[in-house]
Amino acid sequence: MKRYKNLLTLALLSLILSVKAQMPVLKVQQENAEQSVMMKKLDIDVQITGNIATTVMTMTFYNNANKILEGELSFPMPEGVTVSKYALDINGKMRAAVPVEKAKATAVFESIERRRVDPGLLEKVEGNNFRTRIYPLPAKGSRTVIIGYEQELAFVNDKALSYHLPLAYQQAVEDFSLKATVYESVLKPQMQEQPDGSFDFKTNGNVYVAEIHKKDFLPKRGLTINLPKRSDLPEIQLQKASAGYYFLINVFPKSPSKPRIWSNQIGLIWDASLSGMQHDRQKEMQLLDAIVKQKRNLTIQLGLLNNGFRNAGTFRIKNGDWTELKNKLNQVVYDGGTNFSSIDDKSLFADEYLFFTDGLSTFGKNTIALTKPVHCINSSLKADYSTLKYISLKSGGQFVNLNNLSAKDAFKQLSEQQLQFLGIKNGSDLRQTYPAMRVNVNGNFSLAGILNELNTEFILQFGYGNEVVTEQKLRLNATEHALASIDVSRIWAQKKIAEMDIQYEEHKQDISHLSKQFGIVTRNTSLIVLENLDDYLRYDIVPPAELRGAYEAALKVRRNSLLEQKTNLMNAAVAMTKELKTWWDTDFNYKETSKVKEEYPVPERATEDIVSIPRMAETARRETENRQAVRRPAPAAERLQDAKQGQALHEIVVVGYAAQAKRELTGSAVTLNNALAGRVAGAVVRERGNTEARPQPKIVVQKFKSDKEYIKSLTGTPDSAYAAYLKLRPDYISTPMFYFDVANWFYEQKDSVRALTILSNIADLDLENADLYKTLAYKLKQTKNYKEEIFVTEKVLQWRPMDAQSYRDYALALADDGQYQKALDNLYSVLTNDYNAQISDRDHGIEEIIISEINNLIARHGKELNTRQIDKRLIQSLPVDVRVVLNWNKNDTDIDLWLTDPTGEKGYYGNPKTKIGGRISDDFISGYGPEQFMIKKAIKGKYKIEVNYYGDQQINISGPTTVTAEIYTRYATGKQQREVIVLPMSASNKTGNLVGEFYF
Template sequence: MNKLFTICALMVFSAVFSQMPSLDVENQKKHPVTLQEAKIETKILGNLATTTATYTFYNSGSRILEGKLTLPLPEGVSVSGYALDINGKLRDAVPVPKERAKEVFESLEKRNIDPGIIEKVDGNNFRTRIYPIPAQGSRTIKITYHQELKDFASDYQYLLTFANGTVSIPKFNLKVLINESLTAPKITENPDGSFAFEKIGNQWFAEISKENFTPNENLKIIIPKVNLSSKVLLQKTSDDKFYFAASVAVDFPVKEKTKSQKIAIIWDNSFSGSKRNRQKELDFLDAFFASNKDISVSFVLLNNVLEKTEEFTVSGGNWSALKNRIVDLKYDGGTDFGALKEVSGIEEYLLFSDGISNFGDLTIKFKKPLNSIVSTPTSDFNLLKLLASQSGGNFINLNELNTQSALKAYNKQPVTFLGFKENAKIEELFPNVGTVVNEPVNIFGIAAPNLGKLTALFAVGTKKYEVPVDFTTAVKVDNWPIAQFWAQRKINDLELNSTQNRDEIRNLSEQFGVVSKNTSLIVLDDVNDYVRYGITPPQELLAEYNKIVSRNKKEILEKRKNLLSKSFNITRELVTWWNSEYKPAEKKQYPKISNQSLGSNKDQVQDDAVYNTENERSARSEGKITLIEVESTEEYMKDFQNLQSSELIYQKYLENRSKYEKQVTYYFDISKLLFRKGDKVLSLKVLSTLAELDLENEELYKTISYLLKQRGNYEKELWITQKILEWRPFDSQSHRDYALALIDNKRPQEALDVYKSMLYQEYSDEVSIRDNGIEEILIMEINNILSQNKNVDASKIDDRLKANLPVDIRVVINWNKDNTDIDLWVTDPRGEDCSYSHKSTEIGGRLSNDFTQGFGPEQFLLKKAIKGKYKIKTNFFGERQNMLSGPTTIMAEVYLYYSDGRQERKIAVFQSQKVNKRESDSKILIGEFEF
């Protein structure tokens, strides 16, 4: 049988509030991909800005690479434009539902076609995937985003950060245009001394073009306000109405809130907490305690659990004991906002976190004010805002505020927008009436023409204020994207409850081309692919697209199949197999397979038992499962071999972590070691850290779910598999993993419903081919639910899928990576191997289809076991290399007496070793049955 062996390198771009993406190429000694050219253009009107950044990356290596760039954007900002070069010309992306974009991208990638997508992942982070970046070739992308500039006294501030760039850029161009500013803008930070503004008509213009350029500083521009009155911009809608953006000048007296005597500080010390700007956080607390000199503090740590509360007393502003505790903190584990609880007796909370909860969902609504304090650009601003606004607290963004401004924001009573005084013909007003607003106050909406002079209402505490907004002097700016600003503001508001507002967010995102949690932007190479996948192309291809659709849509439209009809056939095939009698010939010799070297476990493995024909059909004896622990061969394990206690192991893990920070095997191996030592708490903390290594990475999450299942942590297994299903509903394996987690959580009826929907769901042609044969595994699992749970409602399951199929032995292997080929081998007591090249054995052993491209699974069944010893092995035939998620993780579920009253399961979870050879001795022995 032909086997596929795929090597795919992944390069990871990381940009932290930076216009210059820095490259990190995993597992490569040299960086084969470099930023060849950067062009940045910004247009500013009032306090609204649009930035377009165009990057060209060059691959000097000899292999095709897939690119991934993760770009954090400021609070309230979203990507609203994306383009990728196709045949040397930039092609604009179009909006598509997020999971659909990912499905199409991966389907085309399998055909070696070059799509590109940009999607929103956890927090306010945007990820673009580009394939391929050709060897000795380049790819260009263009990203556009809109933002509302921050208000500082009588000025607005625009900032481009270049993250202290040290890499020279061969071609660099920076251009800024400022409209209708009467006073010259001031450049307070200059990436190059020659960057300066000149007046051209009614615009201020600045531009530099450099070769082999390294920015010396960030770009910070101070723009004086045109005047202190309100200003309105209009853009016509498709009917007689207008989108409007009203910049409202407010100057309310600051009212400070009452000081609290007892507060709680919730400090996120998960692994990602180490990436926050802790100096800014400590500076804020210095100022806070200078202002709140005598106060009681309950201090509680949040990671994958909420740890025990510690009590501190601050007297005369001296908070040194608490400060030392914070300075000495270790950062580890995932983040579970589902663990948050209220602390009794406190008046107010201060939460220090990035707001990205990757190990549980927020479930609490705080009754006392909670102030969210954020110091990293990669944060989930919306979640932190939600926590603050729901409880009456303040949201404080230390990325944009200095210490004193942050303390002022904390101390003041929030300003609430109450709408317009007049009964104006205004629709879709944002911010919503009754919500807290920050300066600058920009009001967006849809309005009829000729609104006249209106009055905006605000409240600070019990005091109300009126601000005139004159629509008679509104300026029509049809060439300015007011509609996208409005849509972005509405989406930000809806994403505070993204699950509930999912459909509305998606509709808005698709209509206005704004990337959201539910909608991505995609670029395809060929117009026929737009037709095939039912995606409306950009304007340049629309005429050709419509022509093809009208001519032969049926021939080109994407083929999609469900699993149902094939499942009927496989059920009949399984029943025929189960009812067959197997009488092997006596004393037949089979070629032996040499054993995998097992290191310290070698003594656990005994020689193959000799088959005795007298016992072939004797009464069944009790079977026994023995799983072999697959030991890690990583060099770092030598540092742990003489450590006996879990505390010493954990300390050594923290001590060494900086060397292996992005190495998945490190967390995997140490978590397993701690679990074997009996420390479930520390083992889970280390395991959950895997969720912090990347955003929305299903391969890392599958690894986590396998170990959670093995250890019986079924509640968290369910949460993890549900997340993967949200990201990848187009994969049958995502549904199956979730259904199996439901079974583990004793929810068989819901699991049965998932299996049913899985059979009826339609899958893409590529996925159908990849997963050919998975029906056999699903039929066994559906019927196992029916046999083990007599009270479930099976009426919705077609009778043609029902069969009583108890077996003595069942083995299923699953793995966490696509484009991967792993083989299951089972050797019976006679020495006969059941494998991809020999799927049926003389004693009735049966192996399912060989999965060479996907996630598996592969299954071995034996109805009646003969006496003797059975060996279970896996072989790594081919796997994706150089991925952030590390080597492939395999989970083997091993059953005795599957689907009868004595069912027993054991689970092995392990990772591929560094060297994967194709010779027979590369097989890994993972377990044995003995009858």
């Protein structure tokens, strides 16, 4: 019997709503719009030693609802900062997380979550952004989360490092605590900004402490601490290791600046995507103003970047007057996703470029085709710093982070040759020092590494280009430098990872190894908390220290019995291929029972009227072979099958029509009459000379029309409708279906350029949201934007490599684009990958869909394919008259495919095999599907396709579940045709959502 899910209405609750503030945002699942979750307690501890600040936030959330909820806490991090501490309360005690490969951590979390126990997961998403998933938030109960990170502080002026913590909360916190401690500071720290007017440092030797504890507190301001430094006193931190010492050095080299000459031809690349609205445009305009005022006379070519790239004009500036360009920038409409790969110097040629962007290329690859220096300038808190640094370094430009610099300091950085760290002299006792590449100094320089001997002298060299202009001698000695109170090894690991991350693909294995050793979250490593020892054993994850002893003891005895088994789908695929072939070979001779058959008198026959007609059968066999040859050269197995079929036809005895048969046997020309033209043992016998093909079926899809109020505002010309859309957008800025609906309207008006731009906004709404990207991929497939479909599905595959559907979606996108070999390889990998037991059980039956698609590729493009790696047991000719395949964008979702044939019989999960030969694949009651209907020989009439949606359980912003249905006729033949329909689902419609119809 069909299993039903509890239906939940999803909403997003943002406890903290500051776009500009660098602070956590909690999203939860709830039944109504009332805020049912609050931050009950917040304890922040800040410790600063030298140029390193450690921040630990302990947050307790209270769920006032009468049901269990799930939460997602997300927050951006500054440049160079990554989370290194994460803990979750388990059975009343805080349990520390351990590092695991990101894909494995996601799969384990989702597997355990379904067992209704207490996992916790913290992961890094696109750019330098982090999120943690918390389950459960108990009804009328609370959960506590600890998040900690180390931060290397930067100079804000020539004499002081700066620490900043935003506190722009929208709700008062019932129990609020804040403590800041500065260790070993020669000069007193300065409180530039503090939360309530009373927060100030008290001195205890060279240690400075400030703290407050308040009830029902809503901070008025954030916390900003300036730490003055003496340029003549280097700061040195040491930590003993198993071999040698880790060290961290902070120095403050000085050198006169050298001016840099700006080019006369500058290309200005302006990020005009939806995410561009979150940039600090005021700071960016101030920086541009300073550049123009210094240069005074120059030519600037403006390029606007969103999902595409276009030249927006040439501006010849005289005497520093750039009013025209300024007005143009102030009128920019921010709309669409972001595609770096659309940038090229043919559209915008210049001698150097200013690229104002956050580094997040959401709708295309993050590489640009420019050979001249590119200065990347970021003012957004959500940014991909590694991409920005890579583009700048590769092109010979500079990276400027306006989050850490004023416009004045940023201008100084760009307009002067920056003093750079060039290397180490006499450093034979040092190894693994980072940074290892040349970097700008900007007032202070920090170096981390491993020291072999603790009595070592070496020299740091600084200069311009290859010219050394200043040196600083340093001595590391245990008697002069006490061991550090901070974890220097983790600072070293973070600096090494940050440098390797600039070229991530080249170093991802080393990054993974290093991040797991030091417990650092990276783009391929997450932190996970599990509830009990058995889970750590089952998933082969080394637990935190508190469980380590029990884990190692149990490992010897119980590991083999508890370790989760992984398997591929190959054996099931081979069995399914046999089942499909048996079904395909079955002759479903459907006869309508509703009509009364007319009885005819039986004539008497002479003996000679009963003859065998082997030649007629041979003619039919040859016609069948000729039709198959049009598709592809038949492999040996198929030729053998045809031979067997032909032999069977030779043995057929036909009663009557003796004269016609005799003429055929003597070689006379003959036209078989209609009485004999038909199916004989599964082969079609046509009238000789009749070359008319079966009529092409007609597919009619259900056009989706949104009934939302905002669609009614889209009237008149496309220009006026676009203006109306922009006016409406602020009210729906984070609603995915708004962009989907409006894009659909513009597609209907044949304005595909605007439609694609509006649709691509979905990519900018949330970071690493596979549900959103799947919806986007479906619509890109439907609208034949295949290059973009490949990018989007490849992203989902990177984020969710544990899902068979990720490989399938990517493979089908490749096939859409004509990349058939890569498509075949990725489809086949669905069957050869290893899956954990939960995912394998969830996706049971997907092999039926994959087999059909593999054989479709081989049937239609076999001459272009290398099939040697494909298990030959899977290769079968399986052409069908009808194939409908359905998949959807959300996990934990129950959707059913219904297909009603011309006889009125409905094929669905409860009736998977219909009388006319229709076949429904396995029912997916969770996961992403897909489900499939096929019929080998369709009878005449109308076929109706419907989708029944039972519901889903989700916590993100992806909106309602979206399905895509691909409707094929004459599938796996030379006459294949396809229609794609994309529909958002409504759980309220229990009678089925109409997808489309087709007619044979």
